[in-house]
Amino acid sequence: MIQFIIKSLMISVVFATIPPWIVGQEMVDQVATAINYQYTPRQGKQVPHFDFILPSIDGGKMIQLSNYRGKKVLLLHFASW
Amino acid sequence: MWNEKTKQLVADGKLVVIGVVQEQHAERARLYKQWKEYDFPIAQDATTSLGLTVVPVPILVDEHGYLLSARPRVDEMEQLVDVQRPVPRTPAPRLNPEQVTSTWLKSNVTHESAETKCCIGDALLREGTADSIKESLRYYNASMNQAIAEENEALKGLAAFRLGVAYRNLFDLVDASHKDPGCFSEAVKYWAMAIELNPNQYIWRRRIQQYGPRQIKPYPFYDWVGQATQEIMARGEIPVKLTIPLSxxxxxxxxxxxxxVISAEKNPDPDGRIASDLDRIIGIHVTVVPGKIVPGEAVRVHLRLDAENGHWNNEAEELLIWIDESKAGTRSSSRLEFSNAKKPSSDESRTLEFEFKTNDDVRDTIHLNGYALYNVCTVDDGQCLYRRQDFSIPIEIKSGK
Structure with missing residues (x-):
């Protein structure tokens, strides 16, 4: 039982600091909302936050969203096909 | 459109644009970026790790890292970039780059959840070596098994799509020592499984259509490549080279x-008089897309011929594929040819494709028969030979329509 609690705590601590899924899921939810309900932002409303780190298509370096804090960022999700 | 409309806002320092491309082959996205003259950084999300199910989707994030608009319109951007928000009481999270590496994840995360295993698999896949991709398969498989045990269809779909991506990455490896042509069929199998589990995942669906028959394609996927290459060259630039050829x-x-298109030419070797390639100088590998169809549907057959124990002899007749007539359906072509390389001998993989539409009354698995005729030279003694290799292509039929 103690082992189970420790393990659960470890998982929650790790996931509190590794957002690829947690923050990703928030994004999914928001995007799904946008698509299904034509979401429009409401001023003053607390909205989700997220970060991601993904490889640049140019090779080598990684692109991290939070490196652009201090500026508004437009994320353009698209496909080249 | 977004690039043009936001240029001024970017120039004024009011906005940063970051592209996130849903693309397995980064070089294709690089060519697209060069063609369109995009001047913003573009990240690659090969495994749909951010969870998007459709594209294109614009998302606007404020200066504190909080979502400002999940789907802004172009005409409201000027207004949105001027929105002032107070500093939030809870700062938005910031990842440590080390935490998305496989080394860190493997040593710091307990491998208890299916998501965690996918996370490690993604990190390994990003590393891009043959060994790391193979290791990613182990994590994705473990994730899939756990999702099955927990009866979690959503997670099973996530793992299945990633398995498809990883297998296709292995198939595309340029290093011949890791060449595993069977990986394409595995990729198709897992992509089909993924879309079966989540039929509303538009990005996953496109992956099957990308390689599938013309009947299920919504549009040509990469027909822009030729135009892009010409236009880039006309600008005096050198286009990004695609090392993984388009199928x-x-x-x-x-x-x-x-x-x-049935050739007017007759079966070139109806009685099998050309000597068989008993030493398997050439390996023939087949991938059928989709992997399973209902009666009446079509498949696209991808044939890949590898010079495994010899070289192509380019000073003789060209490689020829003959597809036999079948009572189970109609072939798009009976005869396929591959032009010789412009040098005396070569070792490249040669791919040829055709489609087959099944009849409405087919059942179980049907077999399409055919053969290849080719000129090769052996590695050991350099002897040049004209050889035939027969093949039988299984096409699996789902029960019921």
């Missing part, structure tokens, strides 16, 4: 009507 399926136009 015929990826540039074919959609066509709801199945077309067939």
């Amino acid at each position: 015929g399926a990826e540039i074919a136009q959609p066509n709801a009507n199945f077309e067939t």
